[in-house]
Structures are given as structure tokens and as C-alpha cells.
Amino acid sequence: ETGVTQSPTHLIKTRGQQVTLRCSSQSGHNTVSWYQQALGQGPQFIFQYYREEENGRGNFPPRFSGLQFPNYSSELNVNALELDDSALYLCASSPSLGSEQYFGPGTRLTVT
Amino acid sequence: AQSVTQPDIHITVSEGASLELRCNYSYGATPYLFWYVQSPGQGLQLLLKYFSGDTLVQGIKGFEAEFKRSQSSFNLRKPSVHWSDAAEYFCAVDDTGTASKLTFGTGTRLQVTL
Numbered sequence: 001e002t003g004v005t006q007s008p009t010h011l012i013k014t015r016g017q018q019v020t021l022r023c024s025s026q027s028g029h030n031t032v033s034w035y036q037q038a039l040g041q042g043p044q045f046i047f048q049y050y051r052e053e054e055n056g057r058g059n060f061p062p063r064f065s066g067l068q069f070p071n072y073s074s075e076l077n078v079n080a081l082e083l084d085d086s087a088l089y090l091c092a093s094s095p096s097l098g099s100e101q102y103f104g105p106g107t108r109l110t111v112t
Numbered sequence: 113a114q115s116v117t118q119p120d121i122h123i124t125v126s127e128g129a130s131l132e133l134r135c136n137y138s139y140g141a142t143p144y145l146f147w148y149v150q151s152p153g154q155g156l157q158l159l160l161k162y163f164s165g166d167t168l169v170q171g172i173k174g175f176e177a178e179f180k181r182s183q184s185s186f187n188l189r190k191p192s193v194h195w196s197d198a199a200e201y202f203c204a205v206d207d208t209g210t211a212s213k214l215t216f217g218t219g220t221r222l223q224v225t226l
Binding site for chain 2: 004035090092098101
């Protein structure tokens with residue numbers, strides 16, 4: 001069984017640019033959540049998708065947006081990048097609401 | 113808003129010694145509780161979880177945790193630490209019932225000396 005995968009592994013962007021991060025959920029999982037982990041901090045919840053619909057959002061501005069596709073893969077889009085967006089972005093999938101999550105290895109985003 | 117406190121930023125223990133990592137949360141009801149471990153450059157791995165029932169839960173790698181409602185705590189323990197346990201440990205809480213909108217603590221970095 002394939003676990004949660006994320007791409008790319010590392011990314012460097014310039015302030016003001018836009019970025020798309022991708023996540024492939026574990027097989028059979030219909031729920032995906034995205035987290036931002038700044039250096040030296042715990043992960044912070046960005047939003048969750050359940051069966052292609054947003055199902056909750058953390059304290060992040062609208063320039064953070066997402067999609068979940070019919071195959072339950074997912075994207076995180078960030079517009080107008082700021083220096084403070086530099087972080088490890090983690091994707092986590094779960095087989096259903098109420099089940100524990102399985103995390104991917106993350107994408108390290110650096111904004112210069 | 114709920115919060116999670118891990119008061120120990122960094123802990124050093126000798127291999128073979130016992131370990132206890134502290135976690136306190138602020139929330140009125142009993143949330144779902146989790147412990148995750150993160151090795152350098154890696155994602156998060158679930159060690160154990162508490163949803164309800166027996167307040168002493170067993171996890172992987174010989175870890176256990178005890179939920180104490182009166183203290184709003186969920187401390188992680190291991191009777192004998194191995195050098196491979198060196199990592200960052202995160203306590204997390206979910207109060208939405210989805211088990212997937214987690215609030216994390218700031219983590220405790222565990223160093224193991226030989």
C-alpha cells in the first residue's frame with residue numbers, strides 16, 4: 001500500500017509569486033488536510049477537504065486555497081507569496097472523518 | 113480557542129533511562145488526543161491516540177500515554193529509551209470530532225545520549 005506522497009520535495013520562490021503544492025493521498029482515503037510548519041514550531045492547520053469539498057479552515061488568509069480531485073489527490077495553492085510563508089507544508093490523509101491521519105513527508109518552501 | 117502546551121522544549125536522557133514528555137491542553141470537553149513523532153527531514157508518524165475509554169493507551173515503539181481529565185494532561189512515557197528514539201515529539205488535540213483538524217503543541221526535542 002502506497003503512503004501519502006508530496007511533490008515537490010523542495011521549492012524556492014520569490015516574494016509575490018504563486019506556488020502549487022501537490023499531495024497524493026493514501027489509497028482509499030477520502031479526507032485530506034494541509035498544515036504549515038514553520039521552523040521550530042508545531043504544524044498549523046490550514047484547511048481540510050472531504051470528498052472534494054472544503055470542510056473546515058484554520059486561521060489562514062484567502063490567498064491560501066486548495067482543491068481535492070475525484071481521485072482524492074489534492075493541491076495547495078498560495079498566491080502573492082510572503083517571506084513568512086517559508087515553511088514545511090504537510091499533507092495528511094485519512095480514510096474518513098473521525099479516523100486518524102497519515103502524514104506525507106512534506107514540501108519545504110523557501111520564499112526569498 | 114483550544115491550545116496545547118508542551119512545557120519542555122528540549123529533553124536529554126541516557127539510553128536505557130525512562131522518559132516522560134508532558135502535554136497539557138485547554139479545552140472544556142474531552143478532545144481527541146494524539147502524540148506524533150518527527151525525525152529530521154521527515155513527516156509526522158502517529159505514535160498513539162486517545163478517543164475514549166481506557167485512559168492508558170499503548171502505542172507503537174513501546175510508547176504509552178495516560179489521559180488525566182482532572183489535570184487536562186496527556187503525557188507520553190517510555191520505560192527504556194533507545195538511541196533511535198531521538199526526534200521531535202508533538203502532542204496534538206482535535207475538538208471537532210473529525211480527528212483531522214489538529215492543534216499541535218510546539219514540540220519537545222528529545223536527545224538520547226549513549
